Amino acid sequence: MARTRVRIPLLLALSATLVAVADCGSDDSPDAGEGKRKGGPRVVVTTTWEGAFAKAAGAEDIKVIVPQSVHHAPDYDPKPSDLAAVAKADFVLYAPFEPYAEKIKEAAGSKAELIEVALENEPGNVKAEVTRLAGKFGTQSDAAGWNRAFDTEYATLRAGLKSAWPGGRSPSAVSHAFSRWAADMAGITTVGTFGPEPVTPGQLSGLSGKKPALVLDNAHMSTGTVLPDSGAEEVDIVNYPGDELDLLTVYRDAAAALKKAMGTG
CATH class of the missing domain: 3.40.50.1980 (Nitrogenase molybdenum iron protein domain)
Known part of the structure; x- marks a missing residue:
């Protein structure tokens, strides 16, 4: 997967817009997630890959910054609503080859916890990361259930x-x-x-x-x-x-x- 960068000056310029967006919206604003407020922590992820790890770990309120249709994240210009979501997040998930994640957090003035995710689909890594994230989210039972389902599905596909x-x-x-x-x-x-x-x-x-x-x-x-x-x-x-x-x-x-x-x- 390619090293990704987002135009940092754009993020900093959008931070001013964020203040107005965040102040005008309630905690249940669609910009804060995918629509209606869901249970558990608010999680913002850079791509659908991190989002899938978060969902497997038991998170429900997940906002993806870069759309799945964008194969090259540097081509994506974050919107004010993206930064508003970061400002309201409890956790922001990113990968080590996405150095713009810290800048997104800084531009949005967020107090969210940044979590680096090892994006590798090798089964041992997937289950370890899902379990680790669940420990952060307080959703250990959900993650354990997903890991069991994953083992069953993987064995079936392998056979x-x-x-x-x-x-x-x-x-x-x-x-x-x-x-x-x-x-x-x-x-x-x-x-x-x-x-x-x-x-x-x-x-x-x-x-x-x-x-x-x-x-x-x-x-x-x-x-x-x-x-x-x-x-x-x-x-x-x-x-x-x-x-x-x-x-x-x-x-x-x-x-x-x-x-x-x-x-x-």
């Missing part, structure tokens, strides 16, 4: 992918560094990795020489066909959920794409 192996054998693949979790879920034999930096000519030759059956790219950082003329089937793996903030959908969609690439979807 289905194994049964889809061509000829009953694990296919070989080269994978983007941020798509490796999908290869692991499918039990695919990873013979090489690339990214997050662009593939160099030397890497291209080396990866093509491994003759992979599949290439697992990162949909959010794709620069086109990774191994042209190699004959490998390319699969774009999406790390972000949609606006519904359902992280399990990311795993289901990846499984469906991999099954199709293996000729059984």
Whole structure:
């Protein structure tokens, strides 16, 4: 996933507008969340990825700053309503490659607790982060229930992918560094990795020489066909959920794409 930046001068300019917006709105203003006030802490997240972690942890009142449709966060200009939401938040979730999160908080004058989230869809990391966030939110029982459901769903998807192996054998693949979790879920034999930096000519030759059956790219950082003329089937793996903030959908969609690439979807 690409390093992201937001235009900080714009945020600082909007902070003046925030004062009027925040003073005029009540705690139940639609700008403070997704509409009607929900239970639990107010959580503002930079993207739907952090939002999905927060929802899995048991948060209900979640405001996403960068829309899911924006693949490159630097292209997004925060609105006064975004900063108003931050000003009213209890927690602001961000990723370490999103250095603008602290500036968003400063521009909005928020007293919210900033929480850095490790955005990696490897199951162990997901469950650990969901459990950690629940400890912050006071929603431990919700997180425990989600983790159990995740284990069940993941096992089902993993079994289905194994049964889809061509000829009953694990296919070989080269994978983007941020798509490796999908290869692991499918039990695919990873013979090489690339990214997050662009593939160099030397890497291209080396990866093509491994003759992979599949290439697992990162949909959010794709620069086109990774191994042209190699004959490998390319699969774009999406790390972000949609606006519904359902992280399990990311795993289901990846499984469906991999099954199709293996000729059984």
